[in-house]
Amino acid sequence: MSDVSANASHEDLARLRGDLLRFATLQLRDHASAEDAVQEAMLAAMSKINEFRGQAQLSTWVFAILKNKIVDILRSRSRFRPAEGDVDELPADSFDGLFDERDRWSADDRPAFWGDPEATLVQQQFWIVLKLCLDRLPPATARVFMMREFLDLEPDEVAAELAISKSNCGVILHRARMALRVCLQTRWFDERGSRKC
Amino acid sequence: MLTCKETTELVSKEVDDSLTLKERLDMGLHIMMCSACRNYRSNIRFLRYVCKDAATPGRHIDETKG
Numbered sequence: 001m002s003d004v005s006a007n008a009s010h011e012d013l014a015r016l017r018g019d020l021l022r023f024a025t026l027q028l029r030d031h032a033s034a035e036d037a038v039q040e041a042m043l044a045a046m047s048k049i050n051e052f053r054g055q056a057q058l059s060t061w062v063f064a065i066l067k068n069k070i071v072d073i074l075r076s077r078s079r080f081r082p083a084e085g086d087v088d089e090l091p092a093d094s095f096d097g098l099f100d101e102r103d104r105w106s107a108d109d110r111p112a113f114w115g116d117p118e119a120t121l122v123q124q125q126f127w128i129v130l131k132l133c134l135d136r137l138p139p140a141t142a143r144v145f146m147m148r149e150f151l152d153l154e155p156d157e158v159a160a161e162l163a164i165s166k167s168n169c170g171v172i173l174h175r176a177r178m179a180l181r182v183c184l185q186t187r188w189f190d191e192r193g194s195r196k197c
Numbered sequence: 198m199l200t201c202k203e204t205t206e207l208v209s210k211e212v213d214d215s216l217t218l219k220e221r222l223d224m225g226l227h228i229m230m231c232s233a234c235r236n237y238r239s240n241i242r243f244l245r246y247v248c249k250d251a252a253t254p255g256r257h258i259d260e261t262k263g
């Protein structure tokens with residue numbers, strides 16, 4: 001580790017490891033495989049440590065390696081539990097209660113304005129609530145959402161990785177967003193609103 | 198005239214795929230008159246923004262602090 005500290009301090013590395021672990025745990029939902037993935041990503045980065053100038057570049061590189069590992073793991077998991085048909089996890093009628101008989105928003109469920117994301121991001125509690133909402137998504141739905149929004153894959157890439165159709169992928173993403181939005185509204189924005197106002 | 202439910206579907210399609218000219222116009226018209234769907238669209242953008250942030254090294258706040 002001594003040659004590493006020439007570029008990045010041990011605290012920097014510990015912080016980076018914490019970031020990586022949180023990121024991996026969010027998506028893999030299982031601490032042991034998250035630890036493994038982070039370990040492998042760190043090792044892969046260490047082997048190229050001499051090519052880096054500074055912590056920022058190292059972080060970016062390790063994150064990129066980690067994202068690839070997570071895609072691999074999610075892909076192999078989907079082989080054991082195919083995602084085709086996983087639209088059924090959140091059936092089409094899951095959100096019917098939000099709309100009236102003419103498919104307009106019900107009075108109590110009309111989406112509210114959330115304000116500037118930057119102002120929300122700095123609040124520690126928000127991340128805990130976001131994680132809680134992600135954890136409440138059904139597993140295959142969460143996998144599709146993570147690949148799209150956290151691993152930044154295009155929908156057709158997600159569909160190909162998980163061997164589902166692109167339209168199926170689109171439907172799963174839409175329902176994941178519907179569910180997450182409701183969760184964040186009730187568990188974060190409503191609570192904050194009632195506390196503040 | 199699109200329903201709110203249809204509009205939410207187009208909001209996702211806009212993000213994941215692309216909208217046809219007709220879909221863009223229909224959604225634009227609905228959103229102009231429906232603040233709930235306007236907020237929905239902005240909520241989805243908000244959601245994407247925070248996910249992107251969580252996936253960016255060093256930007257993420259340490260939840261063990263504070």
Ligand SMILES: [Zn+2]
Pocket residue numbers: 105200201202204227231233234235
């Ligand atoms: Zn509407």
